[in-house]
Amino acid sequence: MSIYLHDTLRGEKIEFEPLKAGEVTMYLCGPTVYNYAHIGNARPAVIFDLLARLLRRRYKLTFARNITDVDDKINQASIETGKPIGEISERFIKAYNDDMAALGVLPPDIEPRATQHVDEMIEMIVKLLDKGCAYKAEGHVLFDVLADPGYGKLSKRDIREMIAGARVEVAPYKKAPQDFVLWKPSTPELPGWESPWGRGRPGWHIECSAMSVAHLGRTIDIHAGGQDLVFPHHENELAQSTCIHDGEPFARFWVHNGFLSIDSTKMSKSLGNVLLVHDLIKTIRGEVIRLALLSAHYRQPLDWSDETLDDAHRKLDRLYGAVRGIDIDDAVRSSARPPATFVEALEDDLNTPRALAGMFDRARALNKTEDPVERQKLAAELLAAGDLVGLMQSDPEEWFAGPDEGDMDAAEIESLLAQRERARSNGDYAAADKIRDNLADRGITIEDGSSGTRWRRS
RNA sequence: GGCUAGGUGGCAGAGUGGUUAUGCAGCGGCCUGCAAAGCCGCGGACAUCGGUUCGAUUCCGUUCCUAGCCUCCA
Structure with a gap:
């Protein structure tokens, strides 16, 4: 049995094989650090943490999750609070990592920051200009989407239709409405770097192209993120990187998680229903949140409500209840493997609901048997399954206390x-x-x- | 309007061309002083209308509905 993943570009579930035998590279678009992470930000963090754990069982994985620390939202926060940009980003990088750790998210191998890769970004933009994929206009450098015949293939959009149907105000210096900024000028009070086009700062999309090639190479195995990044962010990354590398594939698998809603409505600041992980973990144990996030398949929409959390809590009660009071020998515990059907479910495009069902089957078998040796073995296997998905990490007595x-x-x-x-x-x-x-x-x-x-x- | 993904039992949520998902809730039984936990059993579902098929919840098409994207967003 191999690992299967749904690839957004090809639109179907495909058997996963790394480019280089035995080694996998994965890049996840991480947070923009201008505020605390909300529960919607936590979904990809948890899901791709699970994918990373799964991949590490078979391959030597290099997992990069970037930090966007140059962004107009951060600049805005700096103006509003009067605090320096670096202080804001440092604070929220730490908060992000602490909050994700509470959800059982293991640190990635590399956590590159945009501000540490501005030189690479400038080099890339120079190349894009050389290759005719970009143009200069009014102090900006823009990517020319019409120069890329493949533009739109990831998000399955027809660029010409989009131009015809454009209903957004278009900056007058753009050749096409979808042309996106690679470099823009900064005023003296904004953060900026010297460049061939004057002092300025990078656009959003170029950072991921620069950081992925810097740390993982020209062609990465897996590029992951939320569904809403497919367009324009990933489409643009794909266009840039493909142009710079003369058509070499950028990412072999594009994996995107579905959206999370709150009480059946979109989470948005204007509705005031943004749930921050930082607040949730004050009253709800991280494992409950993690299980709730894994209770639906990652590509399906997930609706978040009090019931979702109650449900997750009761599920953990049942799982912990099964292993409660069983004294497991260390040797049995350390040699136990998660059940094969459980692993197969996860390797089948991360089918967490089926995998969890397998854990409950194991729990029932465990509750049923009287034989102490069998009970130890089943309990150890259940805990091994929990280790893989990052659940059941507490002592059962502590859980129930x-x-x-x-x-x-x-x-x-x-x-x-x-x-x-x-x-x-x-x-x-x-x-x-x-x-x-x-x-x-x-x-x-x-x-x-x-x-x-x-x-x-x- | 365009694109994409969906519509499964009271709720959440997998899956399958003909046979049990799983968890919670409900009902009956066992256990218990009575409960709780646990075990056994039961009921109840595949949006609509057509088509393909010996047979479709599962494949194809229609209609209706939902969500996301099309603009910063995981």
Whole structure:
């Protein structure tokens, strides 16, 4: 069984083979660091973290996720707050990495920053001018989309139709409305770099072309991002890189995740429904968010609501419940492999719902069997599956004990349970049930079992 | 208007040309002092209209609906 991925350019699921045997290069468009990441930003981060984990099982992966730290939105934030640009970007780079870490996202191998690659961008723009793919106009350098016969093939658009149907105000110096800025002049108060065209700053798209070739080479195996980047961002990257490299393929697989909506509506600042990961993780455990993000197939739209989170929480309750109280030998744990059907589901274009279903099947088998050796083996395999998808990373007891800031601490709960146990052994079930009801009112559910009474926060 | 992706049981969400998704919820049973957790079983679905086929939820086309993109955006 191989890994299969849906390629946006070819429009179908295709067996993945790296260009160079045994080695894979992957580039993900990362954050523009002018604010905290919202839950929609987290979806590609989590999904492609999972893809990276999956690829590492088979290949030597080099995974780059860039940081856009030169952008007009950052400039705007600087003007609004009066803080230097570098301070803003540093702050949000750290916040981004902390927030993603809370969701179980492992760091990429390389995290290149746009500001560290301006020289390469300038070199690329010079080449684009030389090759006739770009032109200068009023201090700007623009990419000439009509010079690229393949323009539009990634997003499946007909450039001529788009020109005819254009309804946006077009800058007068553009030859075609879709021509995009490679370089633009900066005023003295804006960040800028010296260039053959005067002091200025790069357009957005050129940075990814420059950073991917700098770190991963001319042809990368996988280029990933959100669906909304297909046009214009990735279409433009593709056009630039293809022109500069004389038609050499830029990315062999284009992989895009679907959009996330909030309560069935688009997340937008004007609606005030932007959910920041930074805020969510204050009250919701990262694993719950991660599972919620993986509960739908990555190319499908995902609607985010309180129910999505409740659902994810209950799923984790079930998974943790299956492994709770099982003492797994270290050797068994470390030698366990995730179930084959589980891995196959993931390798089939990252079918996380099917993979998760496989984990639940494993959980049921585990709950069913009495044999201690078998139980250890199944539990270890379930945890190995969890390791691969970045779930079930806590101790089950910690999971059920819940966050520390509950309104009762563990000692108080244990003391009440001891009282209840005395009442039960005296046959005073009325008193025992009263204690249980009181605990339930405060969010504590108890379970009497053969090995004593367990509790959890619900 | 154009492009792309979808419309699956109460909800979420996979998949398949003829046979169980899975989780939650519901119903019945087992277990339990009673619960909870767990186990067993049950019901309930493939938007619409046509076509292809021995047979379609699955393939093809129509209609309706939804989302995203077409402008900064994961």
